[in-house]
Amino acid sequence: MAPKHKEGDVVATFSGRWISWAHTIAAYAAFIGALVVGMSLHYHKIVQNEYYGYPEEWFPSVSATIGDRYPERSVFMVFIAITSGPRFALVALWYVMTRKSGSSLAKFVAGVGVFRTLTCGGWTYVTSTDDHDWHDIFMISYLVATLPWTLGCLALSPRNATALKYRKIFAGAFFGTLVPLIYFFIQHKVHKVAGAYTTYSFFEWSLVLLDVAFDAVTVLDFESFEIVVKDVRGISRGNTKAVADAVLEKQKDKDIGRVFAGGFSWPDAIDAAADVYNGFVFWSMLTSLGLLVWYFPLWHMGISGYEVMVMCTVSPFLLGIKPLRFLIVRRVRICHLLSLSGLLAFLTKSPENRLFSAGFGVWMACLSWAATFYAERSQPHRLEARITAFSLGLLASSIAKFAFWTNNPIWPIMHAPNGGWNKVGLIIAILAIWRSTRYTASPGADVPAPGPNRGSPTLSGLGLAGLFFAMHSLLSDSSTMILWVWEGYPVRGPIAAPHGAYTLIVMGLGLVVGLLYPNLTRSWTLYGAGSIGAAVLTCYSHWFGYYGALTVAFYIMALTPVFISSAARNSPASTFGLGFLVYNVLVLAHVWVVAYAFVPGGPLMREHTDWVMTATMLLIGCGVFATNSLPVSPSNPKYRAKLGSINPAAQKQRSYYLYILLCLEALAIAIAYLRFPSYDYTPYHPEEKLVTAGIWTIHFSLDNDMWSSEHRMRDVIKELELDVVGLLESDLQRIIMGNRDTTQFLAEDLGMYVDYGPGPNKHTWGSALLSKFPILNSTHYLLPSPVGELAPAIHATLDMYGKLVDVFVFHSGQEEDPEDRRLQSEYLAKLMADSPRPSILLSYLVTKPLEGNYNTYVGAKSGMRDIDPSDWDRWCEYILYKGMKRTGYARVSRSTITDTEIQVGKFVVDVPEGSDEIISEDQVPVGQRFPALFRGQGVRGHQYHVFNEPRYFA
Structure with a gap:
């Protein structure tokens, strides 16, 4: 018990030096955080001044770093706001320490300290853009007040030789730095010397560091202070309970009350974090496998043989061999470490070897996790922890993709040049596995789960198949189901950012309900609600369809604890092995609904996503039937104790996973805020009323060497100054393509509006539109395709x-289906002819110029003109136009x-169509010319070819 004082009970004490530490850390975090963010995001912009930029000036000033650019300004403002509390406390403690009877110097210095703090807030929150005069007034006032504050602190410094020495050093360095600071500022401002501002910036940053360091010396003085918090009315102890205590007392017999009771243990929290990271690694590897497999049929244009690697997940069948199962359970750490070959795959340049490395990683990961679940079955609270980590791993993987624009930074298709964090992810994975696999509940023997072991392992395995497939196909990316319900502009439903956070939050809520209320989760009532949600998602669009998606997300995550714990009671070969086998069948079926033209028996599955969804829910129903065969929440307290349901240690363990869940959800919300679209986009040459439009078939954003290609695409689109670009083969929202969306990264990085086109439930290879101009309305079409693949159009x-200008983006059917292409040409020609507005077609037509269907697309039927009728060397891509120059x-x-x-084509809006006469570049205004960057050898393998230079028309 705390010692008694006459005023009341001491309820908390802490050293005064923590005030100094808090002030120093928050202040440095404000400036250094802004510097790191600014140099990472806007390096060339923040080193630019009115005279020079990079490379003459290569280090930013303080004002440029913390000024008007987002998000570095926000980083600085947040931390400087946090600094204000410790700052006022520091000034108050300094006054208490230095005040003397009959002297007013301490009061004066304290007043100056408060004034400096207020003026710091002034120049922080009133930027030069907001009000240049007041910003300068606050800044100058702050600097002027620094002199009396510094001298006053030196005069009042207590008898502490070390503190006084450091104060003199920092104060002398501060005022000494002012001389070269002023000199180099004059060199920059008056004499306009290149590089002078960079040197000035170093001295300016030195002033900041020295200013904070001077106040940090108070940590040596405040060591003698102990700050005491006393309860003078007995509120914190005795008969009166705090609100939180009263709530916990009232809920003490309920799960939610027991979860958060007790103290906090860092080792336990680290264990939980390591478990969750292992789950994140599993889902990262599993979601990458299909993507690597897809590369080979993509480039072979048919079955390649490498598709057999999707069967890597069936390794839990090996656990049916008893000696091998004992060995794996005993050495599960080694198995988990071997699975990291999936993360090491990025080091392999050969696509084939990268696939084999990742496949072996998935093989070992599925084997390891199935063995882990089985080994923990005798201790339900430990099993629950592993299942929770597995589920949170999926959530963490989805959040990572939310942060990295639908790419997972540790996938084998990622590396440093395209934004990968592979090395960091691998190092953390090794540490996490080493931490979380120190021991398991079972030493290798078949220790049974408590209670009677009823229920069918086959039904349980089928339930796992539906569960794993739903988790992977619908929840492994926060934007997948959003794109299922997307129907174009105007926006009438959710968009990937910020609404992806809604999906992530509901996933977390579902998991919590699954942990706390398993009887509800396994009920047929909730199964019915989940099935209705799946039907709504499949059949409806916009917000209503998304409500079905949220229902599905909630239900699937809630099922995870009860399904896996039920499966762990039986042989892992008959549950997890069977589950992953049937899961693979669903994966193939879910690809065949769109790839029917390339696989044996494909037409049977053509356009039947509804069949796949129905099969998924029926399999989940098998799992619900299996879990209902198990005992539910026995009333005998001793039996419940064996199950771990009222074990205090088990409840405390659960709390750490819930803390991690809260952190993950907070991260998701922060990412949604950072990715919120600005909608302030500007075309490249507005003074010319110029529109530069392009068409590109992007081959599902995998380059020839199996690397994700978004960054390379971004660079060439930016350098070509495309205001409007149509992308084809762009629907990546399937397991086999990684559940990705290239358009999110391109749109946000390039500052463009985006229309994804027909969604993944529309069974096309995808078409998308990116535009610097506002998209007022868009309609998605599936053109007539009685035999071959569906032809999407926007x-x-x-x-x-x-x-108002109409833009059409279109991908016609394949060469093998001429009737499809004829019907599609007539349909699209009518659409274009019916438009009374100027129009541009960005397309993939599969026809020779001046022959066959070309004459339907171009001419009187459509009203469209070919951008260059003399270009005879085309087969696929065409740009057509009407009503503009x-x-x-x-x-x-x-x-x-x-x-x-x-x-690429260039057009001028509101100018009549010209002739087909080709003219020289010097006859074209400079603003309407193509970039010279791509002439000759070009850049990074991009150059003007076929004609070896652009063509211009009168």
């Missing part, structure tokens, strides 16, 4: 410099990004 109306046309090689070139 018809969008854009506001181009105040004039076409000024230029270019063909740009794709390097190794994809298998198709980029075609």
Whole structure:
């Protein structure tokens, strides 16, 4: 018990030095955090001044770093706001320490300290853009007040030789730095010397560091202070309970009350975090496997043989061999470590070897996790911890993809050049496995689960198949189900950012309910609700369809604890082995609904996502039947204790996973905030009323060497100054393609509006539209395709410099289906002919110029003109137009990004159509010319080809 004082009970004490530490850490975090963020995101912009930029100036000033750019300004403001509390406390403690009877110096210095703190808030929150005059007034006042504060602190410094020495050093360095600071500022401002501002910046940053360091010396003085918090009315102890205590007392016999009771243990929290990270690694490897497999049929244009690697997940069948099962359970740490070959795969340049390495990793990961669940079955609270970590691993993987624009940073298709964090992820994975696999509940013997072991292992395995498939296909990316319900502009439903956070939050809520209320989760009532949600998601669009998606997300995550704990009671071969086998069948079926033209028996599955969803829910129903065969919440307290349901240690263990869940959800919300679209996009040449439009078939964003190609695509689109670009083969929201969406990264990085086109439940290879101009309306079409693959199209109306212009993005059927292509040409020609507005078609037509269907797309039927009728060397990509002046046309090689070139056209809005006469570049205004960067050898394998230069038209 705390000692008694006459005023009351001491309820908390802490050293005064923590005030100094808090002030120092928060202040440095404000400046250094802004510097790191600024140099990472806007390096060239923040080193730019009115005279010079990079490379003459290569280090930013303080004002440029913490000024008007987002998010570094926000980072600085948040931490400087946090600094204010310790700052006021520091000034108050300094006054208490230095005050003397009959002297007013301490009061004066304290007043100056408060004034400096307030003026710091002034120049922090009133930027030069907001009000330049007041910003300068606050800044100058702060600097002026620094002199009396520094001198006053030196005069009042207590008898502490070490503290006084450091104060003199920091104060002398501070005022000494002012001389070169002023000198180099004059060199920059008056004499305009290149590089002078960079040198000035170093001295400016030195002032900041020295200013904070001067106040940090108080940590040596405040060691003698002990701050005491006393309860003078007995509120904190005795008969009166705090609100939280009263709630916990009332809920003490309920799960939620027991979870958060007791103290906090860092080792236990680290154990939980290590478990969750292992789950994250599992889901990262599993979600990468299909993507690596897809590379081979993609480039072979048919079955390649490598598709057999999808069967890597069936390794739990090995656990049916008893001696082998004992060995794996005893050495599960080694198995988990071997699974990290999936993370090491990025070091392999050969696509084949990368696939084999990742496949072995998935094989070992499925084996390891099945063995882990089985080994823990005798201790339900430990089993629950592993299941929770497994589930939170999926959530963490989805959040990582939310942060990295649908790519997982530790996938084998990622590496440093395209934003991968592979090495960091691998190091943390090794440490996490070493920590979390120190021991298991079973030394290798078959220790049975407590209670009677009823229930069918076959039904349990089928339930796992439906569960794993639903988790992977619908929940492994927060934008997947959002794109299921997307129907174009105007926006009438959720968008990937920020609403992806809604999916992530509901996933977390579902898991909590599954942990705390297993009887509800296994009920047929909740199964019915989940089935209705799946039907709504499959059949409806916009917000209503998304409500079905949220229901599915909630239900699937809630099922995870009861399904896996039920499966662990039986042989892992008959549950997890069977589960992953049937899961693979669902994966193939879910690909065949769109790839029916390339697989044996494919037409049977054509466009039947509804069949796949129905099969998934029926399999989940098998799992519900299996779990209902088990005993539910026995009333005997001794039996419940064996199950771990009222074990205090088990409840405390659960709390750490819930803390991690809260952290993950907070991270998801923060990412949603950071990714919120700005909608302030500007075309490249508004003064010319110029529109640069392109068409590109991006081959599902995997380059020739099996690396994710978004960053390379971004660079060439930016350098070509494309205001509007159509992307084809862009629907990646399937297991086999990684559940990705390239358009999110491109749109946000390039500052463009995006229409994803027909969603993944529309069974196409995808078409998308990116635009610097507002998309006022867009309609998605599936053109007639009685035999071959579906042909997607987007018809969008854009506001181009105040004039409405229609843009069509279209991918026709394949060469083997001529009747499909004929019907599609007539359908699209009518769509374009019916448009009364100027129009641009960005397309993949599969026809020769001047022959066959070309004459349907171009001419009187459609009203459209070819951008260059003399270009005879085309087969797939075409740009057509009407009602606006076409000024230029270019063909740009794709390097190794994809298998198709980029075609680009330049148009001037609100100017009549011109002739087909080709003119020289010097007859074209400078603002309407193509970039010279791609002439000759070009850059990074991109150059003007076929004509070896752009063409311009009168």
